[in-house]
Amino acid sequence: MSQATHPRDGSLEEAPPCRNTKRRLLDAAERLFAERGFEGTSLRALTQAAGTSISAAHYHFGSKEELLRATLERRVAPMNASRLERLDAAERAAAGAPLSVETLVGAYLDPLFEERATHRGSLSDVRFVAARLYSDPPELVSALKRELFGEVSRRFLDALARALPECSRDELGLRFQFGVGCMVHVMSGQIEDAPHAQGRDPLPDDVVHHALVRFLSAGLRAPAGDPR
Amino acid sequence: MSQATHPRDGSLEEAPPCRNTKRRLLDAAERLFAERGFEGTSLRALTQAAGTSISAAHYHFGSKEELLRATLERRVAPMNASRLERLDAAERAAAGAPLSVETLVGAYLDPLFEERATHRGSLSDVRFVAARLYSDPPELVSALKRELFGEVSRRFLDALARALPECSRDELGLRFQFGVGCMVHVMSGQIEDAPHAQGRDPLPDDVVHHALVRFLSAGLRAPAGDPR
DNA sequence: GTACGTTCGGAACGATCGTTCGAAACCTTG
DNA sequence: CAAGGTTTCGAACGATCGTTCCGAACGTAC
Numbered sequence: 001m002s003q004a005t006h007p008r009d010g011s012l013e014e015a016p017p018c019r020n021t022k023r024r025l026l027d028a029a030e031r032l033f034a035e036r037g038f039e040g041t042s043l044r045a046l047t048q049a050a051g052t053s054i055s056a057a058h059y060h061f062g063s064k065e066e067l068l069r070a071t072l073e074r075r076v077a078p079m080n081a082s083r084l085e086r087l088d089a090a091e092r093a094a095a096g097a098p099l100s101v102e103t104l105v106g107a108y109l110d111p112l113f114e115e116r117a118t119h120r121g122s123l124s125d126v127r128f129v130a131a132r133l134y135s136d137p138p139e140l141v142s143a144l145k146r147e148l149f150g151e152v153s154r155r156f157l158d159a160l161a162r163a164l165p166e167c168s169r170d171e172l173g174l175r176f177q178f179g180v181g182c183m184v185h186v187m188s189g190q191i192e193d194a195p196h197a198q199g200r201d202p203l204p205d206d207v208v209h210h211a212l213v214r215f216l217s218a219g220l221r222a223p224a225g226d227p228r
Numbered sequence: 229m230s231q232a233t234h235p236r237d238g239s240l241e242e243a244p245p246c247r248n249t250k251r252r253l254l255d256a257a258e259r260l261f262a263e264r265g266f267e268g269t270s271l272r273a274l275t276q277a278a279g280t281s282i283s284a285a286h287y288h289f290g291s292k293e294e295l296l297r298a299t300l301e302r303r304v305a306p307m308n309a310s311r312l313e314r315l316d317a318a319e320r321a322a323a324g325a326p327l328s329v330e331t332l333v334g335a336y337l338d339p340l341f342e343e344r345a346t347h348r349g350s351l352s353d354v355r356f357v358a359a360r361l362y363s364d365p366p367e368l369v370s371a372l373k374r375e376l377f378g379e380v381s382r383r384f385l386d387a388l389a390r391a392l393p394e395c396s397r398d399e400l401g402l403r404f405q406f407g408v409g410c411m412v413h414v415m416s417g418q419i420e421d422a423p424h425a426q427g428r429d430p431l432p433d434d435v436v437h438h439a440l441v442r443f444l445s446a447g448l449r450a451p452a453g454d455p456r
Numbered sequence: 457g458t459a460c461g462t463t464c465g466g467a468a469c470g471a472t473c474g475t476t477c478g479a480a481a482c483c484t485t486g
Numbered sequence: 487c488a489a490g491g492t493t494t495c496g497a498a499c500g501a502t503c504g505t506t507c508c509g510a511a512c513g514t515a516c
Contacts, residue, residue, distance in 0.1 A: 021493080039267035040365065043474060053495050054474085060493090064474065134418055135363030137268065142421050149423040157424060170431060174439045177422050181413020182406040190362055193370050194405050195377040196385060203398060210453050211402045218450030219443040249464080271504060281465050282504085288463090292504065463512070473502065482493070 022060050024050040029071040034128030038068055038136040065140055068132070072144060075115065075129050080152045082111040087155055098162040101217045105179070108156060109216075112187065113209045120205075130187030160220065167224060179216045186212060250288050252278040257299040262356030266296055266364045293368055296360070300372060303343065303357050308380045310339040315383055326390040329445045333407070336384060337444075340415060341437045348433075358415030388448065395452060407444045414440060 028050035032041040043064055047054050061067040086107035090099050116126045133141055153176070160172055167175075185191075192202045256278035260269040271292055275282050289295040314335035318327050344354045361369055381404070388400055395403075413419075420430045 036365070037265060037267055037363065039265055042472075044472080055476090055496080056494055058475070131363055134413070134416065135265070135359055137264070138421070145421070146423045146426060153423040170435070171439055173422070173425050174419065174431065174436060175443050176424075177413065177419050178410040178440060178443045180422075181411075181418065182409040184413060185362070185405065185409025188362065190409065191402065191405050193366070193373070194401070194408075195374045195381040196404075197401050198374060203402065207398070208402060211399055212406060214450045214453055215403050215406045215447040219447035222442045222446030225438050225442055270502075272502080283466080283506090284464050286505070457516105459516080460514085461512105462514100463510105465508105465510080467507090469504105469506070471503080471505100474500100476499070477497090478495105479497105480493105480495075482491100484489105484491080486487100486489075 021050075021052050021056055024052065025057055025060060025067070026071050026074055029067050030075070030125050030128045033068065033071060033132055033136075034125045038064075038132065068136070068140065069144060072129065072133060072141075073148065075126070076133075076148045079111045079115055079129075080148060082114075083108055083152055084155060086110065087159060091159070098165075099159055101160075101163050101220050102213065104156060104159055104163060105213050105216045105220070108179075109183065109209065109213060112183065113205060116187070117205060126187050127189050130184045131189075134184050164221065171224065175220050175222070178219060182212060182216060249278075249280050249284050252280065253285055253288060253295070254299050254302055257295055258303070258353050258356045261296065261299060261360055261364075262353045266292075266360065296364070296368065297372060300357065300361060300369075301376065303354070304361075304376045307339045307343055307357075308376060310342075311336055311380055312383060314338065315387060319387070326393075327387055329388075329391050329448050330441065332384060332387055332391060333441050333444045333448070336407075337411065337437065337441060340411065341433060344415070345433060354415050355417050358412045359417075362412050392449065399452065403448050403450070406447065410440060410444060 025047070028046050029041075032046050032049060035041075043054050043057060046067075047057050050057075057064075057067060061070055087104075090103050090107060112126065119126070133145055157172060157176055160176065161167075161169065164172065186208060191197075191208060253275070256274050257269075260274050260277060263269075271282050271285060274295075275285050278285075285292075285295060289298055315332075318331050318335060340354065347354070361373055385400060385404055388404065389395075389397065392400065414436060419425075419436060
């Protein structure tokens with residue numbers, strides 16, 4: 001009805017059949033998984049939002065879990081590739097010298113905010129990545145998290161260790177995770193939903209972005225505690 | 229069978245009927261909501277884990293949503309009360325002088341880690357508070373979040389503004405939320421599930437606790453950016 | 457003893473879940 | 487045109503969901 005479900009007109013057609021359906025399914029999955037979670041989203045609501053049928057979803061992905069995996073992978077993989085590109089470029093430019101904390105934080109955060117800026121209001125939803133990877137069925141997501149983030153975490157931790165040589169490896173691992181927590185929180189849209197600042201209009205993305213870079217850089221550079 | 233469902237023995241009885249069932253339901257809800265989420269937990273699995281029946285849950289709470297609300301409230305309310313107590317005590321001791329950032333961070337974090345230490349391995353699960361308040365059905369949880377955290381957020385933000393007078397109110401609100409994000413991430417158990425540090429055994433709670441205090445204090449005290 | 461309000465188990469309700477299946481519709485090859 | 491593979495739909499499957507209802511078991515008051 002709303003989406004021209006049947007090309008019954010006879011004369012002029014629409015976009016190619018396969019790729020379009022698959023992409024529309026991923027788009028709808030992204031949005032609905034972000035808003036209602038994996039268990040909270042029914043395949044019926046999802047396929048209806050995508051303007052197709054349940055069978056199409058099973059044809060292209062095989063199961064609901066595989067659809068989640070594909071949806072996550074589509075956004076996370078290019079974003080992490082971009083992170084590694086920036087890290088590589090920065091290390092090449094530094095010619096062996098340790099990178100600054102701000103450079104590392106920027107290389108990690110910028111691809112995320114760019115993705116967010118590019119797709120604001122469209123179907124693509126970065127909230128989804130943040131919200132779901134860290135709250136949905138752990139037995140499905142934690143393996144994917146290891147697979148998608150393993151190299152990125154290792155590379156950035158190594159670079160951080162060179163930037164902050166006085167910080168122990170354990171402490172650095174913790175601080176890196178603290179930073180990830182901040183990022184996830186922001187990307188999940190919790191800033192707009194905070195108990196304070198409920199009535200006022202949300203701050204622009206770049207303000208949040210720069211505030212987050214400052215916060216994380218300072219936190220990562222915090223003086224070491226008693227070594228115990 | 230396993231829980232002496234029927235006091236059919238005739239002679240010796242067990243604990244009082246009402247309070248016990250209600251508490252067992254809240255305990256089971258806490259654990260299962262933490263592990264599988266609200267939508268991912270069925271009332272049948274929940275009541276079976278509690279050693280009772282579905283009817284008992286509906287008798288005591290009326291609905292699944294109200295059970296979630298009660299479960300969240302049971303843990304969050306006393307914890308926030310403890311936060312306010314510590315803040316009051318610190319402000320009384322300071323006699324009008326602004327508090328240190330570390331004091332404020334400690335007053336906010338300590339009750340959480342104490343709750344975590346007290347109930348480690350038992351049925352009580354702090355993960356639940358963190359994981360659910362920030363990822364479950366927003367239309368149910370965000371109102372509760374405002375209700376439970378409104379005063380605490382306001383009070384701590386005011387104290388932070390006195391501790392960091394050179395920081396703008398917007399920036400301070402952001403940094404406070406960044407800190408909440410870190411905390412949520414830690415309490416959700418994401419540290420143990422991080423892509424790196426997967427094989428090694430988890431760090432002790434107090435190590436994480438102190439590292440988090442250092443990280444947040446430094447982040448909150450970060451130099452202001454260009455005022456724009 | 458009977459009567460009553462509280463507490464809770466068992467069975468059943470309608471609704472919805474993820475999945476499967478067979479047949480259309482489509483696009484490409486002959 | 488016909489043949490074959492790809493893509494999609496509608497209907498149905500069994501399972502499970504939250505909820506409701508009825509009655510039994512309980513403690514208490516008379």
